[in-house]
Amino acid sequence: MTTTRWLAEYAWLPDHAEPTPDVLIETEDGRITAVAPLTAGSRPPAGVEVLGDAVRLPGLTLPGLANAHSHAFHRALRGRTHGGRGDFWTWREVMYDVAQRLDPDSYLALARAAYAEMALAGITCVGEFHYLHHGPNGTPYADPNAMSAALVEAAAQAGIRITLLDTCYLTATVDGEPLTGPQQRFGDGDALRWAERVSAFNPENEHARVGAAIHSVRAVPAEQLATVAGWADRRGAPLHAHLSEQPAENDACRAAHGCTPTRLLADHGVLGPHTTAVHATHPTGADLALLGESRTGVCLCPTTERDLADGIGPARRMAEAGSPLSLGSDSHAVVDLFEEARAVELDERLRTRRRGHFTAAELLTAATVAGHAALGWGDAGRLAVGDRADLVTVRLDSARTAGAPPVGVFFAATAADVTHVVVDGRVVVADGRHQTVDVPTELRAAIEEVTS
Known part of the structure; x- marks a missing residue:
């Protein structure tokens, strides 16, 4: 058994409104075995680097962040789609061009570098909403789950956990138009064949789990929604779905089915405590009640939502209705959950023209324990005995954080302030450097391969 003792200058403990100074954390075989705030008499003197064999973590130590x-x-696509005019639909065409160029090898390289960037940002678990299943023109690879395997391996090499949310994507529109062009790579024909393919993928990796996703109400016919939901329910697996990302989606659903996308999902048994609605930017009041009463979570991706000019969702009303909130980087215009967390509060200020909607502790919950729960890791996201040994330490002496109180980290810090990341007890990032991946070099090479 491997035991490590960490001395955090500050640590944000469960159910605390703000960080606690001088906390000794003990980990053993990937789990937290002790959490002990030190008394004044037991604190090490200034300048002493260790307390016994404890490794000092200067700054604020948080639980691992979850990119849901x-x-x-x-x-x-970063930096390639942000200028000029257009909307989600014009951006999507550029995205499809990249999708056409990927194969299992190039996807492994790109995802490894992308996940390593997440590790640098303090992310210890990612929910990969995966629909790029097949080869060009929809031809399956010899291994129908080769692209899934590439993503799982990429996460392993980057040192983070993954929930592969295998996505059912069958049609191009709510009216059932068939997939054409690049979209053919996404489809399995029908939900039963989707279920057959994903059921055959059983990665034997402790860092990986498989969940399900409904791409959207335009991509899965109404009569097949229950097949996807049933597959997830039988396995106790998380189920995610893009929901009401644009008003056009709502309008098309009403025209085809006479109801909102949320109502359609509710009627077909999709909503519930193991389900997460992604975006939910344009819900009605009745939609909010359906989501909250069913305890369906909502994953907010503020940077992507504003980058694509989708709008600002009613985050506070969602939380008050009963929907747990989590966070995602989605299109990776930035990979920074501190930015996503503060954007939940700041965007709400823009929407309502009032301040003070979420406490710092609520933003921490969205970035940590709620995100892990949405991905099926109920034993992660807290600095608590028995939980996974995920530690993320943030500098409090950078140009951004100097002088700010530890409680203000989500309004002051950026991903660049993360110095140490421990995942399941293993050091993945030390002194701001990934221990196994040259992230800038690998990102550059992988992106050049699929864009040049």
Whole structure:
């Protein structure tokens, strides 16, 4: 058994409104075995680097952050789609061009680098909303889950956990138009064949779990929604779905089915405590009640939502209705959950023209324990005995954080302030450097391969 003792200058403990100074954390075989705030008499003197054999962590130590919504291949789009005019639908055409170029080898390289960037940002677990299943023109690879395997291996090499949210994507529109062009790579024909393929994928990796996703109400016919939901329910697996990302989606659903996308999902048994709605930017009041009463979570991706001009969702109303909130980097325009967390509060201020909607502790919960729970890791996201030994330490002496109180980290810090990351007891990032991946070099090479 391997035991490590860590001395955090500050640590944010469960159910605390703000960080606690001088906390000794003991980990053994990937689990937290002790958490002990020190008394004044037991604190080490200034300048002493260790207390016994404890490793000092200067700054604020948080639980591991969870990125609950990722499309890894979108990382290749950063800086290439942000100028000029257009909307989600014009952006999507550029995204499809990158999707056409990927194969299992190039996807492994790109995802490994993207996940390593997440590790540098303090992310210890990612939810990969994966729909790039097949080869060009929809031809399956010899291994129908080769692209899934590439993502699981990429996460292993980057040192983080993954929930592969295998996505059912069958049609191009709510009216059932068939997939064409690049979209053919996404489809399995029908939900039963989707279920057959994903059921055959059983990665024997402790860092990986498989969940399900419904791409959207335009991509899965109404009569097949229950097949996907049933597959997830039988396995106790998380189920995610893009929901009401644009008003056009709502309008098309009403025209085809006479109801909102949320109502359609509710009617087909999709909503519930193991389900997470991604975005939910344009819900009605009745939609909010359906989500909250069913305890369906909502994953907010503020940077992507504003980058694509989708709008600002009613985050506070969602939380008050009963929906746990989590966070995602989605298109990876930035990979920074501190930015996503503060954007939940700041965007709400823009929407309501009032301040003070979420406490710092609520933003911490969204970035940590709620995100892990949404991905099926109920034993992660807290600095508590028995939980996974995920530790993320943030500098309090950078140009951004100097002078700010530890409680203000989500309003002051960026991903660049993360110095140490421990995942399941293993050091993945030390002194701001990934221990196994040259992240800038690998990102550059992987992106050049699929864009040049």
